Amino acid sequence: MSPFSKSDFAFRCSLPLLLLCAACAGLHAPRTALDVARQKDPTVQWNAQSLLEADLDQDGRPDFALLGARKDRVVVGIVHGPLAAGTPVWTLEFSSKGGGEEALCSPDAKIAVEPLGDEAKPRRGGGQGVGLNLHDDKCDAFHIFWNPEKKKFEWWRL
Secondary structure (H helix, E strand, O other): OOOOOHHHHHHHHHHHHHHHHHHHHHHOOOOOHHHHHHHHOOOOEEEEEEEEEEOOOOOOOOEEEEEEEEOOEEEEEEEOOOOOOOOOEEEEEEEOOOOOOOEOOOOOOEEEEEEOOOOOOOOOOOOOOEEEEEEOOOOOOEEEEEEOOOOEEEEEOO
16 A cells, blocks of 8 residues: 555645646747847836837848837837747837936937838848838937847938
8 A cells, every 4th residue: 555645646746747837837929029028127117008010120031110118218129020938029218317328308208100211221021121210200200220230220311
């Protein structure tokens, strides 16, 4: 006769499976770009209504952009598409106080997709690329674009 009951045996067999599932819980693929941005930087208050979709890094696949806020800073989050576990996220931060070349004039910023100008590099599949326009309607806009040589997003402003 065994010193273990059937319920003890079932519990002992299921325990490793439960531990494995708990360990894998953080590895699931994110459902939305907002989920990815929140995972990347949970200290930012991300604005789901600002979410845009466009091929921002000119690789032929849609990416996602959204705005967020942290203290006196406006944060632009760019999520590489398609969404998957480990999806790259780039963030650019701009002060909304104090003025200067790297600051907005208010925290009431918006983003929009805009065609690239002189900063455009030849795209895969041809056509003109797009970037982001970050503006608060109080001072000059920031123009955000993908730099393929540096493999990162940069900005310019008049």
